[in-house]
Amino acid sequence: MTNILLTGSSRGIGAAIAQVLSASDGVRLIGHGTASGIPADFADPAGPRQLWDKALAELGTIDVVINNAGVFEDNPIDRPDDEWVADWERTMRINLTASAELCRFAVRHWQERGAKGEKAGGRIVNVASRAAYRGDSPSHWHYAASKAGMVAMTKSIARGYAAQGILAFAVCPGFTMTGMAEEYLASRGGDKLLADIPLGRVADPGEVANAVVYLATSAPPSMTGAVIDVNGASYVR
Numbered sequence: 001m002t003n004i005l006l007t008g009s010s011r012g013i014g015a016a017i018a019q020v021l022s023a024s025d026g027v028r029l030i031g032h033g034t035a036s037g038i039p040a041d042f043a044d045p046a047g048p049r050q051l052w053d054k055a056l057a058e059l060g061t062i063d064v065v066i067n068n069a070g071v072f073e074d075n076p077i078d079r080p081d082d083e084w085v086a087d088w089e090r091t092m093r094i095n096l097t098a099s100a101e102l103c104r105f106a107v108r109h110w111q112e113r114g115a116k117g118e119k120a121g122g123r124i125v126n127v128a129s130r131a132a133y134r135g136d137s138p139s140h141w142h143y144a145a146s147k148a149g150m151v152a153m154t155k156s157i158a159r160g161y162a163a164q165g166i167l168a169f170a171v172c173p174g175f176t177m178t179g180m181a182e183e184y185l186a187s188r189g190g191d192k193l194l195a196d197i198p199l200g201r202v203a204d205p206g207e208v209a210n211a212v213v214y215l216a217t218s219a220p221p222s223m224t225g226a227v228i229d230v231n232g233a234s235y236v237r
């Protein structure tokens with residue numbers, strides 16, 4: 001049995017991941033969110049620890065962590081200084097720092113488990129964004145920076161702990177048809193943005209979910225450190 005902790009499971013990509021995992025054999029899933037799973041506010045520095053402790057108490061052990069929770073909020077540079085900095089720090093705390101804390105808890109959990117002669121290793125999948133490589137709008141410096149940090153963190157974990165059987169992967173979606181993406185497309189001229197996607201459409205949440213679940217459950221260990229793009233060729237590396 002594989003025990004999986006998934007953040008941001010109540011809607012969008014997270015809900016699609018939860019649906020795929022719930023239909024998979026040999027998986028026990030703990031979700032996080034206001035509508036499903038364990039509630040935890042990642043804007044609160046205590047939130048990640050509370051989520052981890054509750055999930056671990058319920059599952060007994062955790063084999064996979066999927067960091068999907070995040071926010072995508074405007075932060076124009078002409079705002080008052082204190083407001084701009086506050087929203088920068090809010091996005092970093094929710095998108096990057098909370099994910100980093102859960103990665104740290106997981107790595108230490110797996111190290112402790114290995115030291116006891118129990119099941120070795122585990123997997124981390126971080127849901128980042130195309131913005132990590134391509135950047136984002138002038139109102140979303142903070143979002144792009146948080147996702148670039150997530151990718152760098154993923155690669156560092158992969159390189160640092162592969163010998164202990166601890167694997168780390170990232171998925172970088174482009175626009176995905178969640179409520180958040182629909183509002184963004186509508187507010188910025190959907191046709192113009194769609195013209196920048198050679199595939200001619202944004203991704204379906206299920207497409208991103210399938211990539212995440214593959215990495216979380218069956219990708220070969222030699223793929224550790226890999227970043228998978230799901231963006232309709234709107235940004236290729």
